[in-house]
Amino acid sequence: MKTVTWLAMAIAGLMLLSGSALAQPPAADADDDQAVEETTVQSSILGDAIGEPVIDEIVITGSRIRRDAYSDSLPLTVITNEQALLSGLDNVSEILQGSALASGVQIDNTFTGFVVSGGPGASTFGLRNLDAGRTLVLLNGRRFTAAGTRGQVSNVDLSSIPFIAVQRIEVLKDGASSVYGADAVAGVVNIITRRRFDDFIVEVDWQDDADYGAVSMLWGQTFDRGYIDFALETSKFGPVKRFEREFSTCSERQLTNGELHPSLFAPTAGRCFGSINGYADVYGIARTPISLIPDNSGNLFGLGIPWRQATYGPDGGRIVETGFRDDRNWVDEDLLPQRELVQLYSDGLLDLDLGDVLGAASATYEFYFSRREDVFGGVHRQFFPFVHPNNPTNPFGVVGGVARPIVMSYDMLDPDTHVENDVTALNLGFDGDRGDFSWDVNVGYSWSRGGWSYDSWLKDKVARSLSSGVAPDGSLQCVFDPLQMYYASGSGFEDAVLSRILSEGLDPSCVPLDLFNARAIRGGVDRSAADYISEIQHLETDYDLLTATFNLEGRLFDMPAGEARGVLGLEWRSRELDDRPSMASVNDNQWGFTGAGRTQGDDRVSEVYGEVELPLLGGRPWVEELTLNTSYRWTDYSSYGDDTTWRALLNYAPNTTFRLRASLGTSFRAPAIYELFLANQTGFASASIDPCNNYRDPASDIDSGSERFKNCARLEEQGVIPPGYAATSSVNVITGGNLDLKAETSKSKTVGLVVTPDLADYIPVLGVDLSLAFDYYDIDLNNSISRLGAGTVLSRCYSSANFTAPECALIGDRTQSGDLSFVNSSFVNVAVEGSRGFDISLRTDREFGFGDLSFDVLATRVLGYEYGLTGDSDPFQYIGHHAYPKWRGEADLRFDWRDYTLTWSMDYVGSTDEEPVYELFSDRSVTNLHKADGTLYHTLSARFVDPNGRFVLVAGIINLLDDEPPRVGWAAWGPSATAPVNFNIPIGAGYDYLGRRLFASVSYSFTGP
Template structure:
């Protein structure tokens, strides 16, 4: 029976040894070591990612990396997400993973995406068996494949094209393509289980799968079911995340320059402030300025003790001043904000890594007919369900109106602290309670389905030509929940009056003076059922809040996101003409794709009823594209002196979007092999990417950041970024103790209505492959070097409101330099507004070199194999506008210049031993941030990071066991100072570092 499959495999195993050494850049792992170059009898025709043309070799002008299932098992990886986001594939560029659950990311919390070359997940295409994986996730910004949906148990190998291929696959294949190839020849049933157990508590992972298959003379069927679970890892579970400090040092003495908490005598902790100093304050009261007694450490910049304050902390020992029972922790004159309370033990319950449960089912089947050119009908189905959760921590700013019965008698006559706020029913604010509210929960449930049906066979009227036509439909149906304070309920609970006789006792609360009070709404409509807010006292400030009131004002807000994608494609391929050097081959086809997004936030979010949180309107839109493509490969010369092979390849694609019109993309490349052991390859291609649906149609969002997010708050205080201090002084002269009293307004939305345009890019790759003939005693050796240059122009970008503020006010050029400050306005009342819509602003350039080496040799009774892969970034830079200078961030934190992966294995009989190392080069942002190490206390430099792995496998014909240790030496992430980068503890928020620590893994497999 002749197998007809678009992605044909080698018989028995993927034999990528001698031939692959010439052709594959990166780690090319063979399931059977010690093999020589496959013969034509061993090798069937196959299609490898990067081309539509079937070949009997891996010869291609573009660098391809192949990773097999066995390698993933030996490395102790529990999922395809872990594999694809590792340094070996990404070259150390930052990825969105389960450590980003508390941040706003595309795809929503819990999604894991892939970004090659650091160009973003929207520019990396993910395929299963050559067919695209539709986006999945929650909230409006769904536009990339979620790696959680991949069928881990069915993966045979992963092919990574580290080159642009828009003319081959479509517009989003700019930075590269990942093709997941599933196992095709399965007979019987295999049961497999894996457990990863960190040596410290938290973060355990488990995976269980069943894979089965059967075949007959003309049919095949195979499928899998698997369950994966990852336990939560919290800030409390690791020593290095329990106390986020400023991490500052005296540049002269080297001694710590962190703020010392007067209450503990140790550097102050800011567990939930991603930057550090001046973190979220709790257990604090804000009022108009009054006379009082200073708290320990509350001194002015000149060292004098202040007597006037507008921020207070409970202290029953204080009996003097205008506010007995409170000590001053802030006020006019520049008192250090760090005096205020910033730590609550419940902060350490926050998720460091989100817990998740994933269920995946995958099935594939085919049947051959003796008609339509020996046609084979095939089908695939993928079903996936992800349940992910995050624990956060919330501060509550609760405003009490002037004269409110909820205020104690001593505060009834307080002067206004602020004007009317969203929850004070039009009344001036007498006091604001900064309360450590406690933990909140976010949850996501995503159901993903993808079905494909097609037919392929021979074109009987064209010898050796084949056709393939298929249709597919994918749907991501998601629900997301987050707990929020509702403005209307807070307002009702704070609007209290004397309780009338006969009112339900459950609706009555005692005021500060002991009288019975209730919500005003309860007196006009007793059936309404409002719960009065707690009185302002030390217990309230400490976060000890009545449970019935919390249940009334703090409610789950639920939204839904649906993403649908329809695909239809038809293609033909075969020989064009016989040439002296071989057959010229061609592939031609058409594709149609339609996508639709419908994100509906919760009603309270749409109606702007969330307190100190953004509003969002629905994101709804659709787009369709029809494309025609062609690829031709021509062997020009072969088997001549100094021209063993000269082959050129060209492809072109015509793309017409319903929304963005049409354009052409193309790619040209070639392979030149002057000697048996030396090859050169090159390619150049262009791309044309229409903005993703969410970039076009994301619903208008009008939100607020807390006034504490103003970068100029207390800019004259200690340990403030010097660039920020200078910029704020220029904008707010003579106000070093400035305090913002108004929330920061944020406007954002999709860019279709503002004329958002498609982006373009070009990609150049040049490579050299060496495979010298060595004496048998020296084994086999292969080495490849590939240079790449990618430029994205007119790029679609949205920076983020908090990031815009930080980038603008930390920029030495500030408003005179344009850039990020173009999106920020400060009015005559000092109120800030941030504009953050998707727009065409970015030009991004990435250049670098990939090096890969493999050496295999028989040693003793077994076979030794060594692999090495290095990625060197020569340039990583971007700019927002054409007249802006480039910001070169190559080598800065999160963007290493060098990364590498190394592994050595030895196979003897049924045993395999493996040792691996991941390396991330040291990174330094000192120059980029214009920090002077001789004068400034900041540390923005980290050393090289090495992570070691060790494993052993014993494999019989029908069972195997693999055990090992990841992060063998329990390497912790390096530490940096506060003030610029988001951090976890004191470590950069960067996916290249391991947050779990040393862990043991065991994998058991049994076939029947």
């Protein structure tokens, strides 16, 4: 459905009448109709039974100043536990990543097999198209530890927060570094938990797909001088295998005319793209008496070994490629991984009397624990080492030359990856009031302990096992032949591997490996040989966060329009990261896997901040309210140095109907620990990403007038690459930290209009309450820290005139054969990065004699997100590309009648479109399928609450129309310039992988209201 159509439906629905589904927090006064503009919090599914206490003063996200009610002074969205459950959502990551607030690539569980910040299984959230490192996540207004595995740990893992303990999620859509410190560049997510209640509640959640189920328990007790709360939650999800969804059965190179790309030499007849089956490549010249010409079955004469996975026609004819994706991966590979979670939460308060000096006070604590266990069903890998002709298993012998068997690892290597992550946090605090001032002191310590294990081949043992000879009894045995081992070392001819073997000498436990027999070609070898060349690798990652804060807040002086209030605060933080890969990884001894060193570093932060709010005018004609809020923060990082940030907020309400709000401020983000200290990680990319690979081949469709063609021709003229160059080796990709990084700085501005007319006064017959909010934002970042992918670096360099792009400095010299030596994909400061757009939220509601009807809409429109390495370079525009749609939206239509609630929720992801890519080997003027249409998801649900408020049942259907995610075709140089694509689906882009499914949530209160 087109964007305009969807918005028209939303506006028409709004005019029906309706009211908020996302909800105003319970802490607000019941008679305060100046609620947060995008939501009106209603009691949660458990809140009906719990009953929330009235709080005299509150602190809203975005300010540290206490006030007696929520206001419209900040662009704040509030999402309640209740609304999430009515939409079939019961975890924090799904709530945020599936909302209209999510823009840009969001790291979620669709990133199976990808290297991401936080490691496999991490879930993060970023506002305003910026990555998660620019959105600060708080828990009850306090920082929470980053979590994950591998070296790139810096962001909060949303899956570590128990949902049953969540009362609401407040999302500030404005920069707030001067209020909360670094990282609050795009905004703040503040997760507020339930507290202070007397009840014991059990909840069970279920879905009829992905083997999902969850059991939760919530207990609370209040007493004369305080309270104590406790929550426990456990859940299991998946796995979901590729074959269980039609759209993920195989990767396709679909063209815009609806056909599939003619793969290499002949049409694929609808088969999957990708060559994986077993065969043997021959290097060298073949002479008699052995013929290396395939027969009509594709086997080499006299050898019975498939050659290059190709067959000839009955009369010789044309080669027909048969190297399509293998069906065993189709069965074994995960679309979504298996996950098990166990989460604990507890908090409490005890009132104290600290005497005449400090007065009444309270001691508080909060404790969190989460264990996440993920199993990723991975791809069965190819195994393709070089085998020297001296090896008796090489059927081509010395006349055939070096051979390279291309075999699958079905019985050789466990493809699964196992991840465990424990997150623990403890906060202890004191707070109190004395006269006109309140104070609080808090010390928090939180830590993450992650583990990651997987099976890998060892380079040195592969080399030893492929150095073979014939024993006296005719059997195969290992021999200490440096030449054979040199050819078989790693990806071939690795001096470091051979040197290590020679220094260690003979290995009596060596088991010879034969990769040319029929069993090996089909993906299996003797168990003893498989065990010898492989080893389980274990990686451990520790992240620690220690914080201490002090706040003093209160009345400064009186002004004609009210009290001037202020805050003075101190904050200190210590963060430490220690990522310890296996020794095989440190020594770069893993065959076909990346190598990595130990990443270890720490940082200390000291801050002083203040905030003042001045009611300039109020209660006058055309000036119902005019308020100025200013905040300032000084920050000193031990790793970088000091800097300051500030923000000014102006609120003007000429009357009770209209309100204008505007902010201007700066933000600051020092490099994360891993961005500074990440030990070099080596990986490799396919040779096909070389821009000069077969660049003169007419089938490549490379325009001879393009800068890419000219640059490659220039290299050929200079003798850097040979005539008819075809890349033959993988490209080494280096990723590491950068101690020369500068801190990010940014300036953001927002302008908003809030309209809350009292329609009952103007048109009493309607009886409709209406609220409209419009907010424009503009964020400009300087020295933004980022990492460019190897393909992006090469593309931007070779597309520039005479290699003038700044990305060219990240590319190493070419080797003697013309191949690329390396691409540096480490962290750099980006000169140009900016995001701008606007949000529209509209809500209406009407009370009928028989029930209440409400309708909410939140729509986001991104006007631009630019990214450029230098100030002189043309920035790349992300908007409109995959994962960066121009529009996202959500709407909720809700009807409450007695003990029943009916809800219809809609979520919209706008269309995206990549640049057309003309396919290789195509003789038709059709391009790769590069457009993803907009997708509108529907969810229906019903809720019943028994009259006593003890039993609550919610049931519904998610993705009512069973909409599949849009598919795009794989292009020759990659499917997307902005987002990873897996199984032809842009991932991290907000699409639903599971399809139509039933859900239910049942809770029971043993105590009752």
